[in-house]
Amino acid sequence: MKFIQDTQILFVRNFKKTLREPLWLFIGIMQPALYILLYMPLLKNIGNTSALPLGKIAQIFVPGMLIIMGVSSLFAGFGFIPEIREGYITRLLVTPVNRFAILLAMVMDQLFTLLMQSVILIFIALLLGLRTSVIAVILSLILVIIVGATTSCISYIISISARHEDGLASTVNTLYLPIMLLSGIMLPISLAPQWLKNIAGFNPFYYAVEAARELFLGNFTSFTIVKGFLIMSVFAAVALWFAVRSLRKMAVM
Amino acid sequence: MVSSHSTILYTKNLRKTFFTKDKKDVQAVKGVDLDVKKGQIFGFLGPNGAGKTTTLQMLTTLLTPTSGEAMVVNFDLKTQPQKIREHIGYVSQSGGADRTTNAIQDLILQAMLYGLNLDTAQKRAKDLIDRFELTEFADRIISSYSGGQRRRLDLALGVIHEPDIIFLDEPTTGLDPQSRARFWEEIRTIKDDGTTIFLTTHYLDEADSLCDYLAIVDHGKIVAKGTPTALKHKIGGESIIVAMKDDKELEKGKNLMEKQKFVEKIFVRENKLYLFVKEGEKLLADVLRLLDNEKIGLLTIELSKPSLDDVFLQETGRSLREGGEL
Numbered sequence: 001m002k003f004i005q006d007t008q009i010l011f012v013r014n015f016k017k018t019l020r021e022p023l024w025l026f027i028g029i030m031q032p033a034l035y036i037l038l039y040m041p042l043l044k045n046i047g048n049t050s051a052l053p054l055g056k057i058a059q060i061f062v063p064g065m066l067i068i069m070g071v072s073s074l075f076a077g078f079g080f081i082p083e084i085r086e087g088y089i090t091r092l093l094v095t096p097v098n099r100f101a102i103l104l105a106m107v108m109d110q111l112f113t114l115l116m117q118s119v120i121l122i123f124i125a126l127l128l129g130l131r132t133s134v135i136a137v138i139l140s141l142i143l144v145i146i147v148g149a150t151t152s153c154i155s156y157i158i159s160i161s162a163r164h165e166d167g168l169a170s171t172v173n174t175l176y177l178p179i180m181l182l183s184g185i186m187l188p189i190s191l192a193p194q195w196l197k198n199i200a201g202f203n204p205f206y207y208a209v210e211a212a213r214e215l216f217l218g219n220f221t222s223f224t225i226v227k228g229f230l231i232m233s234v235f236a237a238v239a240l241w242f243a244v245r246s247l248r249k250m251a252v253m
Numbered sequence: 254m255v256s257s258h259s260t261i262l263y264t265k266n267l268r269k270t271f272f273t274k275d276k277k278d279v280q281a282v283k284g285v286d287l288d289v290k291k292g293q294i295f296g297f298l299g300p301n302g303a304g305k306t307t308t309l310q311m312l313t314t315l316l317t318p319t320s321g322e323a324m325v326v327n328f329d330l331k332t333q334p335q336k337i338r339e340h341i342g343y344v345s346q347s348g349g350a351d352r353t354t355n356a357i358q359d360l361i362l363q364a365m366l367y368g369l370n371l372d373t374a375q376k377r378a379k380d381l382i383d384r385f386e387l388t389e390f391a392d393r394i395i396s397s398y399s400g401g402q403r404r405r406l407d408l409a410l411g412v413i414h415e416p417d418i419i420f421l422d423e424p425t426t427g428l429d430p431q432s433r434a435r436f437w438e439e440i441r442t443i444k445d446d447g448t449t450i451f452l453t454t455h456y457l458d459e460a461d462s463l464c465d466y467l468a469i470v471d472h473g474k475i476v477a478k479g480t481p482t483a484l485k486h487k488i489g490g491e492s493i494i495v496a497m498k499d500d501k502e503l504e505k506g507k508n509l510m511e512k513q514k515f516v517e518k519i520f521v522r523e524n525k526l527y528l529f530v531k532e533g534e535k536l537l538a539d540v541l542r543l544l545d546n547e548k549i550g551l552l553t554i555e556l557s558k559p560s561l562d563d564v565f566l567q568e569t570g571r572s573l574r575e576g577g578e579l
Contacts, residue, residue, distance in 0.1 A: 002368070009365045017353050082352075091349030091410070094313050095366045096338040 006097045010105030017079075018109055028072060029117045032065040033124055039186075040128070051188045056217060058130040063212030064185030065125075066118055066140055070147030071179055071205055074172045076110045077159030081168060084159065089250075103244045107152050114148040115141065136215040139225075143215075146232045147208050153239035160246045183209045207231045260324075261418055261449050262289035262312065267321035269307050281307040283473035284321065289418075289451060289466075294444055296464030297453040298561065300573055304473040305453035306346070309422050312451070313343045326417045339367070342416035346423050348407040352396040356387050356406050359395065360413055367414035381409040385439060401432030408439055412448065419443065421452040425459060437463050457561045457573060469565055476568040485559045486531060492520075492557045493528040493540055498550040500524075505549050513543070524552075533558070 018024070040061045048054040083089050092102050118141055122130070155172065162168045182203040184192070189200045189210075200206045211228020219225075269282040282304040289295045297305050310316040312325055314334040323330035326340040351359045357378055364374035382391045385405045390398060398406065404424065411419050424440070425433045440463065444450055454460055460467055461481045469477040469484070477484055485491070497503040506526050510516050515536055518529035530536050533556045544551055565573045 005368075006366070009362065013351070013354075013362055017351075020353065085347070086352055087345045087347035087349035088351055090315065090345050090347075091343075091363075092366070093315055094338060094341070094343040095363075096335055096368070097366050 003098045003101050006101035007104050007108070010092075010097070010102060011108050014105055014109035015112065018113060025113055025116055028069065028113065029120055031072075032069045032121055035065055036062065036121070036125055036128060043187075049191075051190045058125060058128065059132060059216040060188065060213055061185075062122070062125040062130050063140060063216045064183065064209050066121060066144050067147055067183065067205060067209045067212055068180055068185050069117055069121065070114060070144040070208075071151050071176070071183075073110055073114060073148040073152040074155045074176055076106075076152040077155035077162075077168045077172075078165060080106065080156055080159050081163070081165055084163065084250075089247075093247075093250075099248050100244050103153075103156070103240070103247055106156065107149055107240075110152040111145050111148050114144065118144050130216075132216045133218060135220075136218065140212045140215050143208055143212055143229065143232065146229070146236050147205065150204075150232065150236040150239045153236075153243035156243050157239075157246050160250045179203060179205055182206060185209055188213075204231050204235045259291045260288055261291045261327075262287060262295075262323075262325050262451065264312075264323040265321060267308065267311060267323055268319045269304075269311060269316060270319045281473055282311070282318075285468075285470070285473075285475055287468060287475075289449065291417075291449055292444065292447060293465045294440065294450045294452070294463055296460045296467045297451070297470060298455070298457075298460040298464075298467055298565075298573075299453075299470035300455055303470045305470060306422055307473075308470075309343075309420050309451070309453055313341060313420050314338055315343075340417045342411035342414065342419035344407045344411040344419070344421050344424060346426065348403060350395050350403060350406050350410060353394070355393055355395060356382060356391040356409075359406070360409060363410045364413045369414065377413050381413060384442075385409045400428055401435065404428060404432065404436055405439060408436070408443070412443060415446075416448065418449040418451060421450065423453055423455070425454070425456065433459075455573065461561055467561070469561070469568065471565070471569050471571075477564055481561060484561060484564045487564070491530060491533045491559055493530060493533050493537060493554065494557055495526040495528070495540065495544070495554050496552040497524050497526065498552060502550050505547065506544060506551070509543060509547055509549065510540075515539070 040057065043052060043057045043061060044054070046052060052060060089102075093099075122137055155168070158171050159168050162171065182200045183205045184190075184200065189197055189206060192200065207224075207228045208231075211225045214220075214222040214224045264285055264287040267282060267285045267287075268280070271279045271281055273279060285304075285308055297308065299305055307316065311318045312323060312330070314330070314337055318330065325337045328336040328340070330337065351362070354362075360378035360381060361371070361374045364377050365371065369377065382388055385408065387402070387406060387409065390402060395403065395406065408421075408424075411421070421440075425436050428436060437459070440450055440452075452464070464481060466480055467478065467484060468475045479487070495506060497506055503521065503524055503526065507519065507521060510519055510526065510528055515530050516528050517531070520527035520529070528540065537554065537556060541554060562573050565571070
């Protein structure tokens with residue numbers, strides 16, 4: 001009970017803070033929205049291949065954008081580092097508040113923003129001709145949430161060890177591009193040579209993209225969906241565990 | 254573990270060693286023994302880098318000690334950190350107020366984090382805003398507060414759950430003299446409520462006039478312990494300096510004072526009589542009365558006290574003032 005109460009108190013505080021700066025909601029959505037607007041039309045003229053069958057371009061491209069927006073939660077630490085520096089996190093750690101509640105309240109706040117962004121993005125895609133089912137959208141949103149939980153935790157872990165925005169920025173930028181390229185979000189990995197496919201197989205986010213695509217294409221019986229959810233859930237659980245561990249052990253300022 | 258009934262904090266051989274990446278051990282705290290009594294203002298005096306903050310962070314459950322024992326509010330630091338957290342308050346050097354909100358909201362949040370319900374939290378927040386005179390700016394965003402205003406809010410955040418002991422890390426660093434004096438007053442009122450105060454400082458005057466009991470720390474070790482007065486008495490050399498009208502009076506005064514038991518040593522320089530005594534404050538009036546009875550004329554009388562810096566100097570061979578860190 002105390003755990004739920006602690007999480008709720010801190011989530012409300014974090015969410016109020018987020019609402020005070022609604023600009024972030026739109027900054028996060030800019031990049032994927034621009035890709036859908038200015039890049040997706042190019043794919044239609046590439047030609048009719050088995051990887052990109054004509055008429056299914058949006059169902060293949062939009063899920064990739066959704067997942068990569070989830071991956072963008074790698075930048076979540078930029079709001080967290082000032083709170084470490086200003087002693088606010090230390091103040092929380094001295095109270096009897098549950099450590100996991102502190103983490104969960106931060107992750108939940110990040111995920112709420114992500115959920116809003118995802119819904120807006122899907123709405124834009126629908127206006128541009130995306131056709132899919134409600135169940136596919138709902139399941140994809142859940143998958144995006146699991147991805148976002150993972151990447152925000154990774155971001156908090158990096159923040160605790162880096163202690164400075166510069167350190168976080170360089171680490172995250174180094175991670176972000178290979179994750180994006182190895183997820184096959186611009187073009188499906190099925191177009192890639194074998195060696196590239198092998199490397200992509202080590203990227204958990206690749207499985208999330210593949211699963212989201214099957215959902216949007218309506219192939220609900222595909223094992224790819226189960227695999228995507230399973231791999232991402234395990235990855236999220238590990239990230240949460242390590243994040244609460246670094247929060248517990250963080251050398252304070 | 255030995256501790257008397259009025260002990261609120263007790264440590265035995267508390268140590269903290271940090272292991273750096275190049276495998277060099279840094280011994281930040283090298284065996285600290287403390288016995289803090291309930292209701293005291295306990296001062297941890299030492300230069301920057303002496304291990305004060307590290308000790309404080311161990312006692313507030315933020316850092317795990319490398320070895321040693323500690324009891325805080327009757328709970329074992331090793332096995333019951335969660336219990337300790339419920340009973341202590343802590344104000345770090347940087348404070349910890351949430352810069353993005355106002356004092357009212359932040360105080361309510363803090364109270365609720367300690368498990369108080371919303372009604373009680375609101376009531377406590379209001380009481381503390383009145384008490385620490387935050388009313389004028391309580392609904393303004395905290396990032397706009399002055400240093401002194403923010404420190405008062407930090408203190409209010411630290412006591413909102415009525416802790417048994419509050420830890421203050423360098424509470425007045427960076428404050429102007431007026432804000433410092435005011436902050437000292439606030440600390441004394443917290444003491445009057447029965448809360449024990451454990452503070453670190455590198456200011457000699459703060460240690461001297463605010464603290465009831467001191468531990469002087471240097472390079473991770475305690476070099477001296479005692480009340481400020483006792484520490485200075487140990488040094489001895491407190492003196493009453495009497496300036497006389499002329500040589501004749503000076504001679505008469507010297508003869509008179511030599512007969513007094515409380516004068517440990519007497520010393521004449523120019524027209525002044527130096528009387529080395531203990532507890533000179535209490536003796537000033539006696540000296541004046543004795544001189545007056547004999548109709549010996551004097552120009553001025555002053556008391557010269559040994560300072561805590563003399564204590565630090567004697568123990569470490571260095572001066573806190575000249576540390577370059579101050």
